[in-house]
Amino acid sequence: MPEFNAxxxxxxxxxxxxxxxxxxxxxxxxxxxxxxxxxADAILEEAAKVTGQLIAPLNRSGDEEGAHWLAGQVTTPEGFKSAYNTYIEGGWVGLSGNPEFGGLGMPKMLAVQFEEMLYGANSSFALYSALTSGACLAIDAHASEPLKSRYLPPMYEGRWAGSMCLTEAHSGTDLGIIRTRAEPQSDGSFSLTGSKIFITGGDQDLTANIIHLVLAKLPDAPAGPRGISLFLVPKVLVNDDGSLGQGNAVSCGSIEHKMGIKASATCVINFDGAQGWLIGEANKGLAAMFTMMNYERLSIGIQGIGCAEASYQNARTYARERLQSRAPTGAVAPEKIADPIIVHPDVRRMLLSMKAMTEGGRAFASYVGQQLDLAKFSTEPQEQQQATALVALLTPVAKAFFTDTGFDSCVLGQQVFGGHGYIREWGQEQLVRDVRIAQIYEGTNGIQALDLLGRKVIANGGASLRLFTTHIRDFATRPGKPYASELLDAVQRLEDVSDWLQARARANPNETGAACVEYLHLFGYVAYAWLWARMADVAQRSRSTDPGFYDTKLATAQFYFSRLLPRTLSLEQGIRAGSESLFQIDAAHF
Known part of the structure; x- marks a missing residue:
């Protein structure tokens, strides 16, 4: 059985x-x-114990059993409820929550490390609290004080959970056409009617209540996304004293039978005149919901890193132990019948690709966490403003690039195992299935790429991009920095392509959609190059204190710059090919 160690x-x-x-x-x-x-170290140490010893052992059994639905009730796999009770005793749901309402108030830089551990240990388990944390963030940012006081403390404690109800059967990316309706009531509440699908944790047996954040339209609301409002709808109504009352008119119609994350209940949730309360202003619900959605996008990006780390750990262990053939240069372990497969160049290529991309992603996630902390806590207006702009620019990159490359790393890890990677007992095929959804939910990666290029780069004339690339240039132009010339070449390529696309998009709107995925990947590889150069810089200065660790870091940086960063050359070529070839075939001839 595979193990996970943070x-x-x-x-x-x-x-x-x-x-x-x-x-x-x-x-x-x-x-x-x-x-x-x-x-921070104490929190990370304890988190490693919780994820490695309590949650990871439930990963395979949870996948084998899956979540159950019977007569409108969802039951999580054996062991989940007991583990969840232990988990919430540590205050992990409210790790970065508002202390005014019972959260621990820890910085996001620390929270992203914990989230990676959680996803690496057990993605299905992680999702139950991830949705709660995101719901808390939206409530804290946009709800009235009475709503915050009533709902946030038990949610931060983990006694109540949260969910995000956006998608409908006919309405996925285009939320402007949702049909769920909210009718004002005389007591100031609203009556919600409609059905939502793909609701992660929409029902479960882990908590006493579930607080649904629901997008719906008021009577006579404007058409399209400008007519969407956000509502708080509890599964169980709450009495004035905070105790639980009668059940609300909320039901789980079914759960989906999925490719992966089978222990996470993905629900159809029906609202049949359910009582709810408006969050924020009427008809401005989408903006409020984006507070939660952007949290979840970074979180789901981190799912890609966590699964990639788990896959790498498994593959590394297997490659050290599996004996097959001799090294090309002669026997490395002559006393054995064959050498361990880690001697073979192609196996090393796969392992180093996984290692370089996962560690690069970890650094990038921490950088985004740093900007989130500055945007939230800085007392300097200019610093806060710049951090906010960088978070908006980098969130779609984090979500899509982490999960695209995380899926690739899980497939590479499976490949290292050969035929055993296709067998359930080794755990690699589950990681491939579990991480695959991360490229789809919380906004497909194609939509993330379109958001990056269309809204975050072209729409503001590249201002946010220049803010980011200025940081890279500031580092690369300092004396003695490693990989400075390669980094400057890469950032120049990103800027040149960005300028070219802005000019092309003005003449032909198809250019944005045609180039956006390759552009996001180009952006991601350049961003990782900057972070690998920064890591190499630290490793050079510190190597005498721990040569084993820092020399490995330097060697991985060299691999990244020599074998992975050159992918930006082909990405540039693909982008500059333009959109014309996409539209030469009539739809009927596909």
Missing amino acids: PLRDMRFVLHEVFEAPALWARLPALADHVDADT
Whole structure:
């Protein structure tokens, strides 16, 4: 049975050495008093125990059993409820939540490391609390004080869960055509009627209540996305004293039978005149819901990293132990019948590709977490404004690039196992199935790419992009920085392609959609190059203190720059080919 062990050494390296997070926290008043390096390390150590010893052992059994639906009730697999009760005792659901309502108030830089552990250990289990954390964020940002006071404390505690109800059978990406309706009531509440599909954790037996955040339209609402409002709809109504009352008119019609994440209940949720309360302003619900959606997009991106890390750990162990053939240069283990397959160049190519992309993703996730912390806690308006702009620019990259490359890494890990990678007992095929959804839900990766190029680059004339590339150039032009020339070439390529696309898109709107996926990948590889150069810079200066770790980091950086970053050349060629070839075939002839 595969095991999962949180990569604590690398997490501490990224957090403390590359980004110097404790120094950042010390200058942010909201964080300075309750988090430092020792606190962060203690949290990571405990998180590693919880994920590795409590949650990871349920991963395969949960996949084998799956979630159950019977007569409108969902039951999670054996062991999930007991593990969840232990999990919430540690306060993990409210790790980065608002302390005013019972959250622990930890920085996002720390939370992204924990989320990676959680997804690496058990993606299905992780999703139940991930949706709750995102719902809390939206409620805290947009709901009235009475709603926040009533619902946030038990949600942060993990006693109540949250869900996000957007999609309908006819309405996925195009939320403007949803049919769920909300009728005002005399007591200030609303009566919601409609059906939502693909609702992660829409029903389960882990918590006493589920707080649904539901997109719906008021009577006479404007057409399209400008007519959407957001409502809080509890599964069980809450009395004035905070105790649970009678059931609301909310039911689970069925659960989906899925390719992966089988222990996560993906539900059809029906609202039959259910009582709910408006969050934020009428007809501005989509903007409020984006607070949760953007949280979930980063979280689901981290699912890609976590699954890739688990796949890498399994493949690395297998490659060290599996004996097949001799090394091309002669026997490495002459006392054995064959050499371990890690001696073979192609196996090393696969392992190093996984390692380089996963560690690059970990650094990128931490960087986005850093910007989220600055956007939320900085007392300097310009710094806060720039961080907010960078978060908007980088969120679609994080969601799509993490999950595209995370899926690739899980497939590579399966390939290292050969035929055993196709067999359930080894765990690799489950990782491939589980991570595949991450490229689809919370906005498909194609939509993320369109958002990046169309809304975050072209729409503002590349202003946010220049903010990001300025940081890269500032690093690369300092004396003695590793891979400076390669990094400057790469960032110049990104800027040139961006300028070319802006000009082309003005003349032909198809250019944006034709190029956006390749553009997002080009962006991702350049961003990882910057972070690998930063990691190599730290490793060069620190290698004498831990040669084994830092020399490995330097060697992985060299692999990234020599074997992976050149992919940007072909991506550029594909982008500059333009959209014409996509439209030469009539739809009837496909």
